[in-house]
Amino acid sequence: MYSNAAYNIYNQNNVNIESPEKLIEMMxxxxxxxxxxxxxxxxxxDNSKKVYxxxxxxxxxxxxIAVLDKSQGDxxxxxxxLYNYQIQLLSYANIENDTEKIDEVSNVFKGLLAGWRETTDVAH
Known part of the structure:
Protein backbone atom coordinates (compact mmCIF):
# COMPACT_ATOMS: atom_id res chain seq x y z
CA MET A 1 0.00 0.00 0.00
CA TYR A 2 2.76 2.44 0.89
CA SER A 3 6.06 2.45 -0.90
CA ASN A 4 9.31 2.92 0.91
CA ALA A 5 9.23 6.52 -0.31
CA ALA A 6 8.13 7.84 3.08
CA TYR A 7 10.94 6.01 4.80
CA ASN A 8 13.46 7.26 2.23
CA ILE A 9 12.26 10.86 2.47
CA TYR A 10 12.67 10.94 6.23
CA ASN A 11 15.93 9.02 6.14
CA GLN A 12 17.30 11.64 3.76
CA ASN A 13 16.39 14.24 6.36
CA ASN A 14 18.32 12.32 9.02
CA VAL A 15 15.24 11.35 10.97
CA ASN A 16 15.89 8.10 12.80
CA ILE A 17 12.89 5.85 12.70
CA GLU A 18 12.44 2.17 13.14
CA SER A 19 10.56 1.37 9.94
CA PRO A 20 8.28 2.76 7.22
CA GLU A 21 5.39 1.31 9.23
CA LYS A 22 6.39 3.35 12.29
CA LEU A 23 6.64 6.47 10.14
CA ILE A 24 3.05 6.10 8.93
CA GLU A 25 1.93 5.60 12.54
CA MET A 26 3.76 8.80 13.52
CA MET A 27 2.12 10.69 10.67
CA ASP A 46 -6.68 32.52 17.86
CA ASN A 47 -6.95 32.64 14.10
CA SER A 48 -3.23 32.55 13.34
CA LYS A 49 -2.69 29.42 15.44
CA LYS A 50 -5.79 27.80 13.94
CA VAL A 51 -4.43 28.35 10.44
CA TYR A 52 -0.97 27.14 11.48
CA ILE A 65 -0.90 10.93 -0.36
CA ALA A 66 2.55 11.38 -1.89
CA VAL A 67 3.85 8.12 -0.47
CA LEU A 68 0.87 5.96 -1.41
CA ASP A 69 1.91 3.10 -3.66
CA LYS A 70 -1.06 3.04 -6.02
CA SER A 71 0.26 -0.08 -7.72
CA GLN A 72 -0.93 -1.94 -4.62
CA GLY A 73 -4.54 -1.80 -5.73
CA ASP A 74 -7.88 -0.72 -4.42
CA LEU A 82 -10.17 9.47 1.70
CA TYR A 83 -7.10 11.60 2.36
CA ASN A 84 -8.17 14.18 -0.22
CA TYR A 85 -11.59 14.39 1.40
CA GLN A 86 -9.97 14.95 4.80
CA ILE A 87 -7.99 17.85 3.32
CA GLN A 88 -11.25 19.29 2.01
CA LEU A 89 -12.89 18.98 5.44
CA LEU A 90 -9.94 20.67 7.13
CA SER A 91 -10.03 23.47 4.58
CA TYR A 92 -13.72 24.05 5.33
CA ALA A 93 -13.01 23.85 9.06
CA ASN A 94 -10.41 26.56 8.60
CA ILE A 95 -12.74 28.85 6.68
CA GLU A 96 -15.79 28.24 8.87
CA ASN A 97 -14.12 27.76 12.29
CA ASP A 98 -15.94 24.44 12.39
CA THR A 99 -14.67 22.15 15.13
CA GLU A 100 -17.13 19.43 14.08
CA LYS A 101 -15.29 19.05 10.78
CA ILE A 102 -12.01 18.76 12.68
CA ASP A 103 -13.61 16.12 14.88
CA GLU A 104 -14.76 14.24 11.78
CA VAL A 105 -11.21 14.19 10.42
CA SER A 106 -9.83 13.16 13.80
CA ASN A 107 -12.30 10.29 14.02
CA VAL A 108 -11.20 9.04 10.60
CA PHE A 109 -7.54 9.22 11.60
CA LYS A 110 -8.21 7.49 14.92
CA GLY A 111 -9.74 4.64 12.94
CA LEU A 112 -6.87 4.60 10.46
CA LEU A 113 -4.34 4.61 13.29
CA ALA A 114 -6.04 1.74 15.10
CA GLY A 115 -6.28 -0.28 11.90
CA TRP A 116 -2.68 0.50 10.98
CA ARG A 117 -1.40 -0.59 14.38
CA GLU A 118 -3.45 -3.76 14.18
CA THR A 119 -2.15 -4.73 10.76
CA THR A 120 1.49 -3.76 11.26
CA ASP A 121 2.17 -4.86 14.83
CA VAL A 122 3.57 -1.40 15.63
CA ALA A 123 1.17 -0.96 18.53
CA HIS A 124 2.53 0.16 21.88
Missing part, protein backbone atom coordinates in the same frame (compact mmCIF):
# COMPACT_ATOMS: atom_id res chain seq x y z
CA UNK A 28 -1.36 9.57 11.74
CA UNK A 29 -0.55 10.61 15.32
CA UNK A 30 0.68 13.96 14.02
CA UNK A 31 -2.61 14.68 12.26
CA UNK A 32 -4.44 13.93 15.50
CA UNK A 33 -2.15 16.20 17.54
CA UNK A 34 -2.36 19.05 15.03
CA UNK A 35 -6.15 18.76 14.85
CA UNK A 36 -6.38 18.97 18.64
CA UNK A 37 -4.26 22.12 18.59
CA UNK A 38 -6.35 23.63 15.78
CA UNK A 39 -9.53 22.93 17.70
CA UNK A 40 -8.09 24.57 20.81
CA UNK A 41 -7.10 27.61 18.73
CA UNK A 42 -10.67 27.90 17.44
CA UNK A 43 -12.01 27.81 21.01
CA UNK A 44 -9.38 30.40 22.00
CA UNK A 45 -10.32 32.52 18.96
CA UNK A 53 -2.19 23.87 13.00
CA UNK A 54 -4.67 23.09 10.23
CA UNK A 55 -1.95 23.71 7.66
CA UNK A 56 0.37 21.35 9.55
CA UNK A 57 -2.29 18.62 9.54
CA UNK A 58 -2.92 19.16 5.83
CA UNK A 59 0.82 18.99 5.10
CA UNK A 60 1.03 15.59 6.78
CA UNK A 61 -1.97 14.32 4.81
CA UNK A 62 -0.42 15.61 1.58
CA UNK A 63 2.71 13.62 2.44
CA UNK A 64 0.59 10.53 3.12
CA UNK A 75 -6.87 0.11 -0.85
CA UNK A 76 -4.33 2.69 -2.00
CA UNK A 77 -6.86 4.22 -4.40
CA UNK A 78 -9.43 4.35 -1.60
CA UNK A 79 -6.95 5.99 0.78
CA UNK A 80 -6.08 8.58 -1.87
CA UNK A 81 -9.72 9.63 -2.06
Missing amino acids: YEGVLRFNAQAKKAIFDE WINRAIAVIVEL VAVYLDG
Whole structure:
Protein backbone atom coordinates (compact mmCIF):
# COMPACT_ATOMS: atom_id res chain seq x y z
CA MET A 1 0.00 0.00 0.00
CA TYR A 2 2.76 2.44 0.89
CA SER A 3 6.06 2.45 -0.90
CA ASN A 4 9.31 2.92 0.91
CA ALA A 5 9.23 6.52 -0.31
CA ALA A 6 8.13 7.84 3.08
CA TYR A 7 10.94 6.01 4.80
CA ASN A 8 13.46 7.26 2.23
CA ILE A 9 12.26 10.86 2.47
CA TYR A 10 12.67 10.94 6.23
CA ASN A 11 15.93 9.02 6.14
CA GLN A 12 17.30 11.64 3.76
CA ASN A 13 16.39 14.24 6.36
CA ASN A 14 18.32 12.32 9.02
CA VAL A 15 15.24 11.35 10.97
CA ASN A 16 15.89 8.10 12.80
CA ILE A 17 12.89 5.85 12.70
CA GLU A 18 12.44 2.17 13.14
CA SER A 19 10.56 1.37 9.94
CA PRO A 20 8.28 2.76 7.22
CA GLU A 21 5.39 1.31 9.23
CA LYS A 22 6.39 3.35 12.29
CA LEU A 23 6.64 6.47 10.14
CA ILE A 24 3.05 6.10 8.93
CA GLU A 25 1.93 5.60 12.54
CA MET A 26 3.76 8.80 13.52
CA MET A 27 2.12 10.69 10.67
CA TYR A 28 -1.36 9.57 11.74
CA GLU A 29 -0.55 10.61 15.32
CA GLY A 30 0.68 13.96 14.02
CA VAL A 31 -2.61 14.68 12.26
CA LEU A 32 -4.44 13.93 15.50
CA ARG A 33 -2.15 16.20 17.54
CA PHE A 34 -2.36 19.05 15.03
CA ASN A 35 -6.15 18.76 14.85
CA ALA A 36 -6.38 18.97 18.64
CA GLN A 37 -4.26 22.12 18.59
CA ALA A 38 -6.35 23.63 15.78
CA LYS A 39 -9.53 22.93 17.70
CA LYS A 40 -8.09 24.57 20.81
CA ALA A 41 -7.10 27.61 18.73
CA ILE A 42 -10.67 27.90 17.44
CA PHE A 43 -12.01 27.81 21.01
CA ASP A 44 -9.38 30.40 22.00
CA GLU A 45 -10.32 32.52 18.96
CA ASP A 46 -6.68 32.52 17.86
CA ASN A 47 -6.95 32.64 14.10
CA SER A 48 -3.23 32.55 13.34
CA LYS A 49 -2.69 29.42 15.44
CA LYS A 50 -5.79 27.80 13.94
CA VAL A 51 -4.43 28.35 10.44
CA TYR A 52 -0.97 27.14 11.48
CA TRP A 53 -2.19 23.87 13.00
CA ILE A 54 -4.67 23.09 10.23
CA ASN A 55 -1.95 23.71 7.66
CA ARG A 56 0.37 21.35 9.55
CA ALA A 57 -2.29 18.62 9.54
CA ILE A 58 -2.92 19.16 5.83
CA ALA A 59 0.82 18.99 5.10
CA VAL A 60 1.03 15.59 6.78
CA ILE A 61 -1.97 14.32 4.81
CA VAL A 62 -0.42 15.61 1.58
CA GLU A 63 2.71 13.62 2.44
CA LEU A 64 0.59 10.53 3.12
CA ILE A 65 -0.90 10.93 -0.36
CA ALA A 66 2.55 11.38 -1.89
CA VAL A 67 3.85 8.12 -0.47
CA LEU A 68 0.87 5.96 -1.41
CA ASP A 69 1.91 3.10 -3.66
CA LYS A 70 -1.06 3.04 -6.02
CA SER A 71 0.26 -0.08 -7.72
CA GLN A 72 -0.93 -1.94 -4.62
CA GLY A 73 -4.54 -1.80 -5.73
CA ASP A 74 -7.88 -0.72 -4.42
CA VAL A 75 -6.87 0.11 -0.85
CA ALA A 76 -4.33 2.69 -2.00
CA VAL A 77 -6.86 4.22 -4.40
CA TYR A 78 -9.43 4.35 -1.60
CA LEU A 79 -6.95 5.99 0.78
CA ASP A 80 -6.08 8.58 -1.87
CA GLY A 81 -9.72 9.63 -2.06
CA LEU A 82 -10.17 9.47 1.70
CA TYR A 83 -7.10 11.60 2.36
CA ASN A 84 -8.17 14.18 -0.22
CA TYR A 85 -11.59 14.39 1.40
CA GLN A 86 -9.97 14.95 4.80
CA ILE A 87 -7.99 17.85 3.32
CA GLN A 88 -11.25 19.29 2.01
CA LEU A 89 -12.89 18.98 5.44
CA LEU A 90 -9.94 20.67 7.13
CA SER A 91 -10.03 23.47 4.58
CA TYR A 92 -13.72 24.05 5.33
CA ALA A 93 -13.01 23.85 9.06
CA ASN A 94 -10.41 26.56 8.60
CA ILE A 95 -12.74 28.85 6.68
CA GLU A 96 -15.79 28.24 8.87
CA ASN A 97 -14.12 27.76 12.29
CA ASP A 98 -15.94 24.44 12.39
CA THR A 99 -14.67 22.15 15.13
CA GLU A 100 -17.13 19.43 14.08
CA LYS A 101 -15.29 19.05 10.78
CA ILE A 102 -12.01 18.76 12.68
CA ASP A 103 -13.61 16.12 14.88
CA GLU A 104 -14.76 14.24 11.78
CA VAL A 105 -11.21 14.19 10.42
CA SER A 106 -9.83 13.16 13.80
CA ASN A 107 -12.30 10.29 14.02
CA VAL A 108 -11.20 9.04 10.60
CA PHE A 109 -7.54 9.22 11.60
CA LYS A 110 -8.21 7.49 14.92
CA GLY A 111 -9.74 4.64 12.94
CA LEU A 112 -6.87 4.60 10.46
CA LEU A 113 -4.34 4.61 13.29
CA ALA A 114 -6.04 1.74 15.10
CA GLY A 115 -6.28 -0.28 11.90
CA TRP A 116 -2.68 0.50 10.98
CA ARG A 117 -1.40 -0.59 14.38
CA GLU A 118 -3.45 -3.76 14.18
CA THR A 119 -2.15 -4.73 10.76
CA THR A 120 1.49 -3.76 11.26
CA ASP A 121 2.17 -4.86 14.83
CA VAL A 122 3.57 -1.40 15.63
CA ALA A 123 1.17 -0.96 18.53
CA HIS A 124 2.53 0.16 21.88
